[in-house]
Amino acid sequence: MKAAISLLTGFIFAIGLGISGMTQPHIVKGFLDIFGQWDPRLMGVMIGAILVHGIAYRIILKRKSPVLDTRFHIPVESSIDKRLIFGAVIFGLGWGWAGICPGPGIVAMTSGRPEFLYFILSMLVGMKVFQLLEARIFKPS
Amino acid sequence: MQSIFGGALIGIAVSIMLLFNGRVTGISGIVGGILNPNALDRNWRIFFILGLFLGGLSLKYLAPSSMILESLATPNDYILAGLLVGFGTIMGNGCTSGHGVCGISRFSKRSIISTLTFILSGIVSVQLFKLLRGGL
Numbered sequence: 234m235k236a237a238i239s240l241l242t243g244f245i246f247a248i249g250l251g252i253s254g255m256t257q258p259h260i261v262k263g264f265l266d267i268f269g270q271w272d273p274r275l276m277g278v279m280i281g282a283i284l285v286h287g288i289a290y291r292i293i294l295k296r297k298s299p300v301l302d303t304r305f306h307i308p309v310e311s312s313i314d315k316r317l318i319f320g321a322v323i324f325g326l327g328w329g330w331a332g333i334c335p336g337p338g339i340v341a342m343t344s345g346r347p348e349f350l351y352f353i354l355s356m357l358v359g360m361k362v363f364q365l366l367e368a369r370i371f372k373p374s
Numbered sequence: 375m376q377s378i379f380g381g382a383l384i385g386i387a388v389s390i391m392l393l394f395n396g397r398v399t400g401i402s403g404i405v406g407g408i409l410n411p412n413a414l415d416r417n418w419r420i421f422f423i424l425g426l427f428l429g430g431l432s433l434k435y436l437a438p439s440s441m442i443l444e445s446l447a448t449p450n451d452y453i454l455a456g457l458l459v460g461f462g463t464i465m466g467n468g469c470t471s472g473h474g475v476c477g478i479s480r481f482s483k484r485s486i487i488s489t490l491t492f493i494l495s496g497i498v499s500v501q502l503f504k505l506l507r508g509g510l
Contacts, residue, residue, distance in 0.1 A: 236421040238394040243425020244432075245387035246399065246471075251433035251440035253380025259444045262510040265493070265500040269510075274377040279474060281381020282388070286479040289389035299396030306397050307480070308467070313487050320466020321473075325492035327458025329499025331447055332510070334470045335463060336401040338456075339423060343430030344441035351449050352456040359460025360406050367464075 235301050247340045253278045256341040258332030265329050327359075388476055391422075400472020401426075402463030446507045466492075 254260040254274045263272025298304055328334050333341070333352050342349040388399040395418060404419045413419075433440050447455075463469040466488055468477065473492075477485020504510065 235395050235418045238390060239418040239421040240425040240428070242387045242391040242399060243422040243427075244429040245390070245425075246384055247426045247429020248433065248436075249380045249383030249387060251380070251429070251437055252383070253377040254440065255380070256430075256433070256440050257442050257444070258447070259510055262445070262500050262503075265496040266504070266510060267497055268501065269504070274375075277375050277377030278381035278384065279478075281378035281383075282385040282475045283381075283479050285382045285385025286388050286475060289385065290392065290479050293389065293393045296393075299392065300394045302396040304396060305392070308398065308477075308482070308484075310467070311482075311484060313484060317466050317484055317488055318491055320462050320464070321488045321491035322462070322495045323458050324462030324466055324469060325495025326499045327455040327460075327462060328470075328492060329496035330458065330503055331452050331455030332445060333452075333455065334401075334459060335405060336426065336469075336471050338459075339401070339405075339426045340430040340433070341441065341443075343427055343434060344443070346441075346443050348443060348445075348447070348449065348452045351452040352459075355453045355456030356460035357405070357409065359457040359462075360402070360464045361409055361460075362457075363461045363464040364406065364410060 238301065246336065249278075249282075250337050250340050253281075255337045256344075260332075261334075261337070262329065262332035265332075384471075384475060385479075388471070388479075398472060398476045400468050400476060402460075402469040403467070403472050406464050444510075446509050447503075451503075462492075 250256055260272055260274050264275035338352050391397050391399045404422055407413045408419050473485040473488040
């Protein structure tokens with residue numbers, strides 16, 4: 234059942250990304266190009282998503298637990314540290330460079346364009362590299 | 375505007391995930407969890423990615439214009455960008471979905487700082503790209 238919910242969620246998420254233009258790198262880059270011809274569409278997506286989820290989140294969290302699980306898995310970490318900031322800086326550099334972030338990249342892979350495949354494969358490598366590095370830093374043998 | 379409607383769909387999707395599975399829909403975190411050999415909860419993650427694929431395949435037919443790729447970026451640019459995005463999102467614990475949508479909706483201070491930071495660094499990156507390539 235959880236798998237079915239995940240499948241449905243992924244499907245709706247992808248449709249939302251597609252119709253809002255987020256699977257097209259030039260629209261994402263256009264939003265970040267504030268000194269050029271600014272494209273407001275990414276801001277529209279954020280507003281739509283945060284309005285809906287901002288309200289729904291508060292209603293859902295009135296429940297003791299989610300429908301299919303014993304507890305909510307919500308991040309409790311609250312410190313602003315170097316790891317958070319440097320991670321965001323590095324992510325932003327890559328995001329602006331190609332105009333793709335993880336979700337739209339995965340969805341756009343279905344277009345068959347090899348560019349998205351290059352992006353996702355190297356993204357997986359980047360993720361794995363950090364995970365291995367992290368294991369070394371935080372769990373010395 | 376169509377982008378606000380698309381955003382609302384994304385808001386509905388992440389709300390369904392929270393209501394039923396109790397999970398935050400952060401895509402980099404979901405993918406990172408699949409890559410982690412110690413993860414015990416791969417199943418829902420894999421089905422979420424499968425849902426993204428199915429959505430993408432439907433878009434190809436429902437809204438073919440959503441799959442247009444217009445950019446001066448070369449294959450090497452996509453590889454470089456992918457490496458940075460992968461490394462940075464796992465280091466910073468989230469991307470546009472986890473921090474930008476889910477975190478900001480919770481008013482999480484970490485997510486607000488993260489989102490402002492990656493937007494700023496994205497702006498710098500686009501300017502750098504334009505300077506080197508003469509366009510987007």
